[in-house]
Amino acid sequence: MADQVLERMPGRVRFALAGVWGQAVVNFFAGGSLLSELDSRLAHGRHVAEPGLVRGLAYFSMAVAVLLAVVGVCARKRFGWVWTVIVLVEMVAVVSTMVGLYCVWMGLIAVSQSALLIGLALPLAIGGALITGRGQDWFSR
Template sequence: MPKSVGPALVGVWVQAVLNLAVGFLLLALVNDAADHGQEEGAGLLRFLAVLSLLMAGALLLCGVFAGKRSNGIRVTVVVIEALSLLSGVLGLLQGGGVPVLPGIAFALAVLRGFSSAEARNWFDR
């Protein structure tokens, strides 16, 4: 495994766990709001929760099967990280401030690791 892929793969695992936590937290918030009759905005939060859980599942699968060296795994991680980066930039533009910056930096680091020429060659076999 190339030197750039190892730390990026650790980043994939960390991001998967964080996405799971955020997804379940958002679902808990939506369910709590529904229990108290506050349904306004619950649809968007539910969508974001499900999206976070789906991304976590995809990242977990990519982490598990990274040793198989399939180019589809690399492409999946790159697409998810690009979406995460886009989300972070949009959050920053909407006034998210400093709390959004670590997510952007994290996505850039993983994206850089999986987009390197070494990574492309290694995943292509």
């Protein structure tokens, strides 16, 4: 019987998974906060322009949080689909942040540019850590 050698997870992959767990926590609480704020405004008779859209975005944020948590749990098993899901989620995060930056620069929304830049740096770092050879190799065995 062949001895199985347990490999240590590369540091870049550990960094990426820590970022994924961080994103999961932040997305879950952001979605919950958005729902709480929406319900509070509606309960007190305050006007909300698109409550359905806000509620949908909050539920989407919470669904992404659950997906990231599942991916974080399954990453130790080295499933190939985990790598794909993380890279796709990070690509969506980068694109949505770029749209947010464009909207800020055009004056359409009032959000801190520095917060958006931090929100852009994390997905780029996570994606960059996983796209490297070691990141792909970890999930391809």
